[in-house]
Amino acid sequence: MSSIIELFLSCFVIFYLHKSYAVDTMTVAESLTDGDTLTSAGGIFKMGFFSPGNSTNRYVGIWYTNASVLTVVWVANRQFPLPKNSGVLQLVRNRNLIILDSIQSNNTIWSSSSSSSSSSSSSSHISKKPALNPVLQLLDSGNLVIRDENDQNPENFHWQSFDHPVDTLLPGMKLGINFKTGLETYLSSWKTSDDPSPGDYNYRFDYTGYPQLIMRKKSIISFRLGSWNGLGFSGIPISKPAINASYKIDLIVNENEVSYTYNLVNKSSTFSKLSITPSGTAQRISFVKQTKSWRVLFTAPADHCDEYSRCGAYSTCSLLCQCLDKFTPRNQKEWEVNDGSSGCVRVKNLECKTDGFRKYSGLKLPDTRFSWFDKNMNLEECEMKCLKNCSCMAYARLNILEGSGCLIWFGDLVDMKDLSVNVQDIYVRMASSDSDHAVLKSSDDKKKKVMIKVLLPLFFGTLIMVMSLMVCYLRKKKRTQMNMEGRLRNINETRNEDMELQLFALQSVIKATKNFSLSCKLGEGGFGPVYKGILDEGQEVAVKRLSKTSTQGLEEFKNEVICIAKLQHRNLVKLIGYCMEDDEMMLIYEYMPNNSLDSIIFDGKRRKLLDWPTRYHIINGIARGLLYLHQDSRLRIIHRDLKASNVLLDSDMNPKISDFGLARRFGGNEMGSNTRMVVGTYGYMSPEYAVHGLFSVKSDVFSFGVLLLEIVSGKKNRGFFQQDHSDNLLGHAWRLYKEDRSMELIDEALLESFSVSEAMRSIQVGLLCVQHSPGDRPNMSSVVVMLAGEGSLPEPKQPGFFTEDNILQAQCSSSVATQFSVNEVTITLLDGR
Known part of the structure; x- marks a missing residue:
């Protein structure tokens, strides 16, 4: 009789061992073998055995059902791989989930109890009832849970995978720590794309001061997202609340827990996840149902300025490191070679009792590990709190959305970044004479004195003088007088500005x-x-x-x-x-002791003075100057006549862009305009400007591309001659690039000094800048990054004006009047500005 019962049980077990599950729950009587899957009720997620990348090892994990590429969000046995087709997943009566190395074996290689960082009572949804009939369920949130089958509370879990994340944060999952239970949840990267075991990077909440999200490589900080300010994290520029965003962020900071989570606004339309890559990059991505692929919404670190404390204390990072106003580099020699890691120091030392504060805006707030905060203080109380403590170096409003709270810093202020938008102000402790109060008081007093003692008498005196000059010049020479009146009026206005x-x-x-x-x-x-x-x-x-x-x-x-x-x-x-x-x-x-660039670069003997490091330095300097004109100056400036003769060289061969007589100023979001009269120099002018009078920042980008290729080759664009074709320099460079012979473009004078990678990158960037369509050309911020980077570049398209005939046709077919020169002198006839 007993043998019959054993035979029945064996058949029963074998039946379940080979069942492919299409439901979202699994009971104690069931098992999951390699090839079986457990699917969530809504079909969003699946759980089962998988092999990552090119690996043949098998792991139990959870992944998205409909993604075209296997997208794993959780791994159970990440440190204990199985050989192929050998594992079994079982739920046992004591509410424990285990993985066995084979069907016949009792060797447990992983269990849910051993995966916890603390006892099972650390779960945020714990049941105090005795075990009834535990079931394993995969929820549509991607959470794998163990609960009692007959429990009426749908969130009463004995164990859940959300308490033990791997490298992915799903909506509803928390990052942080529960001080009551001691459970801390954080992300840790895979070792490689083929190996899910813990890698070098971890992403977790640091709560030693005001809580902030920090990425570490082992124990070293590599990136800091910044502290929460009510609208977002201070390291991400946000100009207004993201009302229509696809997800909503929740931050909890109290005596019981510090945690971060996010939830989707429309759960039925968007899948979203936050994950960290084996190389230490955090990415927020969303699923596009039409293509069954992922779209990257946010990546961090985004650029070199996101590297932790790249510019040291009291300095901000933009393209380069810059000291805060009223601060100076700690090590001037390092600063001059673009090494800002030693940071900056105050020009005037603090005195504690007489100190004040200076406001700085548009910055990522400093590291808050050495900080203190109070949610209930207003900004005035915060200032007084900081002022009374000589160790307090700065303060800021904690919550800019509600306009409340106090956050103060102790010690040096590090890891700040220029965000180019004013999101949150920070008030830095300064000596009394450098504080905002002293500046405002001095400015007000000065304005009053100037108004009373200088401006009024000067105004009436100038008025009388101008009237007298007008009378004299009208008697002597009317035309000369009128010109002088106009000149004086315009220049006086300029001086006043x-x-x-x-x-x-x-x-x-x-x-x-x-x-x-x-x-x-x-x-x-x-x-x-x-x-x-x-x-x-x-x-x-x-x-x-x-x-x-x-x-x-x-x-x-x-x-x-x-x-x-x-x-x-x-x-x-x-x-x-x-x-x-x-x-x-x-x-x-x-x-400028070294005169203009064209006097050297096009001179057969003198161009040997410009070795490759010097030329590369000149190229980058011109690019940074143009970037400042287009983006970082108070008004957007389009130069309209950038060429070799308008680049001057100082004693150290630093390039200086000159001759702004034809420049146009724009404000706000203006990017360009058109003109009835084209001005500038053919050979450097973009096609849309030369033919149609349309100019924009992309017109300057075209001129820069021509100039870059001239610097690399030592040849002029116009007047260029090659025996086997009639192309100008742009066409010749394009022809060589398409035939993979770009090395032949490089100036013979550079053969002993040039860097192959830098020269090839410069040529490709130059060709990208001179593409025919303005929309295909990069902006100058991208050009600066491309010149400094090492990654791959886009393939350039055909340049504009790549033969001399193109330029002649443009001169004949232009719909606007043109005044121009070949290369040396700019001749102009301007329309009204």
């Missing part, structure tokens, strides 16, 4: 240039001749004198004064002042 610009007397300029001696003449352009001068204090300058026969005039003169006076960048020429007296109009610049 920027009081730092110096007005030089004509006599001092004559003395500095030895009465405009030919021995002092440096060259001549469309504006007029340029002379070298030495001021009384010994400073060397370059004097740009408007020629009486020049087609340029007051408009270009004013344009240079307004544009350059407001622009401050190491790769833009510095305007020191101007002279406006009698019939003379002159601009006074800093002197």
Whole structure:
């Protein structure tokens, strides 16, 4: 009789061992073998045995059902792989989930009880009832749970996979710690794409100060998302609440727990997950049902500025490291070679009792591991709290959405980033004389004194003087008087806009240039001749004198004064002042000992002075200067005449973009315009500008691409000659690139100094910049990144104006009037601005 019962039980077990489950639950009497799957009720997730990547090892995991590529979100035995077709998953009566190494074996290689970091009572949904009939269930949330079959509470779990995440955070899953139970949940990367065992990276909440999400490589911080401010994490720029976002973030910070979770706004339409890759990148991705593929919504780190504390203390990272205002580099020599890791220090030391604060905006807030916070304080109370503690270095509003709370920092402020948008302000402790209060008080007092003692008398005095000049000049020469009136009015307006610009007397300029001696003449352009001068204090300058026969005039003169006076960048020429007296109009610049780039790069002997590191430095400098004009200056500037002769070189061969007479200023979101009169230099002008008068920031990008290829090759674009074809330099470079012969483009003078990878990347970037369609060309921020990077680049399309015939056709078919030059001098006839 007993043998019959044993035979029946064996058949019963074998039946269940080979069953392929299509339901979302599994009982004690059932088992899951390799090849079987457990599916959630809504069909969103499956659980079963799988092999990752090219591995033949088998693991028990959970994955999305409908994704075209296997997308695993949880692994049970990540450290205990099985050989193929050998494992069994079972639920035992004591509410424990186990994996056996084979059907016949009792060798347990993994169990749910051993996977917990604490006892089973650490679950957030624990039942106090004795075990009845435990079942294993896969929920549509992706949560694998053990519960009692007859329990009426659907969230009363004995164990759940959400308490033990691997590398993926699903909606409803928490990251953080429960102080009551001691359970901490965090993400840890796979070792490789073929090996789900714990890798080098972990992503978890750090709650030593105000809680923040931190990525670590082993024990070293690699990335910090920033602290929560009520709208989002401070490391992500958010200009307004994400009302229509696909997910909603919840952050809990209290005495019981610190946790982060997110939930989908429309659970039926979007699948979303947050995961970390084996290389330490955090990605939030959503599922596109139409293509059954994933779309990346957010990646971190996003760029080099996301590297933890890249620029040290009291410094922000943009493209380069920059000290906060009123701070100076700790190590100037390191700073000059773009190594900002040593950070910055205050110009004036703190005094504690008399200190104040200075407001900084648009930054990722510093590391909060050494901080203190109070949810109930207002900003004024927060300031007083910080001011009373000499160790407090800064404070900020904790919750910008509600406008409440206090967050204060102790010690140096590190890991800040320029976000380019003003999301949250931080108030940094400063010496009294550098604080906002001192600056405002000094500014107010100065304005009052100037208004009373200077501006009013100056206004009436200037008015009387102008009226007197008008009368005198009307009697003597009406036309000369009218021109002078216009000049004085425009230049006075310009001076009022920027009081730092110096007005030089004509006599001092004559003395500095030895009465405009030919021995002092440096060259001549469309504006007029340029002379070298030495001021009384010994400073060397370059004097740009408007020629009486020049087609340029007051408009270009004013344009240079307004544009350059407001622009401050190491790769833009510095305007020191101007002279406006009698019939003379002159601009006074800093002197560039090495003259213009074209005087060296196109000279058969002198171009040998520019080895590859110097040329690559010049290319990057011009790119950074253009990026500043297009994006980072107070007004968007389109240069419209970028060429080799308008790039000057200082004593250290640092490039300086010059000649802003034809530049156009834009505000807000303006990107370009059109004109009835084309100005500039053929050979550098983009097709859409030369033919149709349409110019934009992409017109400057085209000019930069031409200039880049000229620097690499040492040849001019126009006038270029090759025996086997009639292409200009752009067409020749394109032809060589398509035939994989780009090395032949490189200047022979560089054969002993150039870097192959840098030169090839520069040529490809140049071709990307000179593509015919403006929409295909990158913007300058992308160009700077591409020149500095090492990754793959897009394939360039055919350049515009790649033969000389193209340019001739453009001249004949242009629908707008054009005034131009071949390469050396810009001739212009401007439309109204």
